[in-house]
Amino acid sequence: MTDFMSDQPAVQCFLSFTHEDDGFLNFVTPLKSSLEKFCASAHGRKIEVFVDRESIGWGEDWRTKIQDGLNAAMVFIPAISMNYFYESSACREELTAFYAKANELGLTQLILPLIVLGHELITDQSDDANIRIIEKLQYVDIKQAVLAGAGTAEWRRTMDLVADRLIKAIRSAEATLEKLKKCDQLLLDGFVPEKDGPGLPEYNENLTKIGELLERQFDAISRSLDDLADEMRQVTGDVAGLAPDAIKARVVRAADTIKPMAVTIQQVGTDFEATVAETDSTIRSYMRLMDSHMTPELFDRARREYDEFVEMLDGLLRLDVRITEFLTQIRPLEAINAPLRAAIRPLRVGAQSIQLGMRTMRELSRTISDLLAGRPSRPTQGVLH
Numbered sequence: 299m300t301d302f303m304s305d306q307p308a309v310q311c312f313l314s315f316t317h318e319d320d321g322f323l324n325f326v327t328p329l330k331s332s333l334e335k336f337c338a339s340a341h342g343r344k345i346e347v348f349v350d351r352e353s354i355g356w357g358e359d360w361r362t363k364i365q366d367g368l369n370a371a372m373v374f375i376p377a378i379s380m381n382y383f384y385e386s387s388a389c390r391e392e393l394t395a396f397y398a399k400a401n402e403l404g405l406t407q408l409i410l411p412l413i414v415l416g417h418e419l420i421t422d423q424s425d426d427a428n429i430r431i432i433e434k435l436q437y438v439d440i441k442q443a444v445l446a447g448a449g450t451a452e453w454r455r456t457m458d459l460v461a462d463r464l465i466k467a468i469r470s471a472e473a474t475l476e477k478l479k480k481c482d483q484l485l486l487d488g489f490v491p492e493k494d495g496p497g498l499p500e501y502n503e504n505l506t507k508i509g510e511l512l513e514r515q516f517d518a519i520s521r522s523l524d525d526l527a528d529e530m531r532q533v534t535g536d537v538a539g540l541a542p543d544a545i546k547a548r549v550v551r552a553a554d555t556i557k558p559m560a561v562t563i564q565q566v567g568t569d570f571e572a573t574v575a576e577t578d579s580t581i582r583s584y585m586r587l588m589d590s591h592m593t594p595e596l597f598d599r600a601r602r603e604y605d606e607f608v609e610m611l612d613g614l615l616r617l618d619v620r621i622t623e624f625l626t627q628i629r630p631l632e633a634i635n636a637p638l639r640a641a642i643r644p645l646r647v648g649a650q651s652i653q654l655g656m657r658t659m660r661e662l663s664r665t666i667s668d669l670l671a672g673r674p675s676r677p678t679q680g681v682l683h
Contacts, residue, residue, distance in 0.1 A: 308344040309344070309370070309371055309372070310348065310367065311345050311346065312348050312375065313326065313349045314377065314382075315389070315414075316381045316382055316386045325414070326377070329377075332448070333345065333457060334346065336458055337464060337465055341462075345373075347375070351388070360395075364399050365399060371405075371468050372408065373408050374392070374393075374400075377412050378411050378413045378416065378420070379413075379415040391654055393428055393432075394574075395575050396409060397409060397575070399579045401579075402579050404478075410436070412438050412460065414440060420437070425647075426564065427568040436463065438456075438459060440460065501580065508577045509606075509610075515566050515573060516570075516613065519563060519652065520617060522559050523563070526556060529552060530624075533548060549631060550637050550638075560642055560643070563649070564647045564648035565648070567649065567650075570652055571654050578658050581662060600666075607666070618653060628642060
């Protein structure tokens with residue numbers, strides 16, 4: 299006799315975490331096991347928790363495959379600490395990419411953050427856009443359970459709570475996906491719903507708004523870097539020939555001036571990272587629609603927009619060089635002066651976010667180029683990079 303229930307596919311869950319945290323807290327393996335067992339025993343639902351990027355099968359094209367995961371109600375579980383934000387570029391990218399696509403589809407309930415450490419820093423007032431994303435989601439604080447350890451009463455109570463939240467998220471997402479399926483059928487039949495899903499005009503409007511936002515963020519970063527460079531040139535000129543104590547006093551004063559500039563770059567940089575993730579999600583959806591509705595006019599328009607995109611990317615690459623040069627020059631002073639080191643730290647966070655955003659844009663640029671290269675076009679003045 300076939301056991302039809304046990305043969306049904308499990309709902310996939312991806313646990314995103316840093317090895318630094320698991321290395322000293324040793325919570326990932328028991329978390330995976332507990333969630334799978336609690337979901338089965340308490341809710342009769344079969345889930346499978348993946349704990350490494352290779353096993354989930356995302357591969358190099360993982361950003362595009364997030365769409366497939368969301369269509370199957372895959373749950374994204376980020377195990378949050380400050381290491382998650384500041385020591386792992388892969389974790390930041392996964393969070394921003396998954397949130398952007400889930401937000402576009404109205405499926406943010408499929409993100410279930412678990413706060414391991416650093417709960418007091420998860421606030422909507424944070425200068426980091428990624429932390430603000432976590433703050434507005436329905437996260438669960440599992441710190442005490444992790445510290446108590448697997449097998450304790452605290453651990454079991456918390457795992458029961460997390461499993462309950464996870465199953466509710468899956469049920470909610472399945473209901474939402476059923477509605478989206480009906481909207482997709484309308485699109486296939488030649489109709490574009492006014493509220494349930496955007497068509498080509500709506501996507502074009504969204505892209506225009508995102509492009510304007512990216513330009514404003516780009517300008518804000520450039521201005522802040524100009525101000526920082528001016529301040530450091532002033533400091534360099536002032537300390538020439540001074541005694542060590544006088545140099546130290548001048549650098550401390552410089553730290554007070556530099557910190558708000560560095561915080562601005564962190565704020566704008568992390569916002570830029572989040573905006574780029576939204577851009578990536580929107581453009582990939584736009585490309586799918588264009589691929590099924592492509593006309594010579596739309597193709598030529600896509601080529602012109604792509605040229606503008608590449609021009610913006612070139613400007614960002616120049617900006618990245620400036621940030622790298624600045625941080626290299628100032629590092630010796632950071633090493634010997636704690637106030638300056640603290641003042642510069644937000645700049646390093648913002649710089650990391652800018653680099654991650656640019657990496658996303660480069661990957662998107664290659665994807666668009668591949669799509670356009672496979673399409674014939676009428677003669678046009680645009681240059682395909």
